[in-house]
Amino acid sequence: MSVTHSPEVHAKLIERIPVVTGRGLHEWFAALDKGPGLLRCQDRSNWLADEYELPQWYAQAIVLEHDRRRRNRSIPAPRGENA
Secondary structure, three states: OOOOOOHHHHHHHHHHHHHHHHOHHHHHHHHHHHHHOOOOOOHHHHHHHHHHHHHHHEEEEEEHHHHHEEEEEEOOOOOOOOO
């Protein structure tokens, strides 16, 4: 089931990912880049959640942020992140 987050909820999820998962966004982005070549966001977030035992809402936020940054390279990484 696909869940759509408001921009505020998405920003809060992204902010919490390093604390909750113990990994920075750049590490999650690298895992997505090395993962299977799935095209649909839902498939990639399902894979990420299953592979790394993440809650689905965090996996979806990571995938959406990864796609957003790939589309717009001008969006800076959060402070302390090397995305």
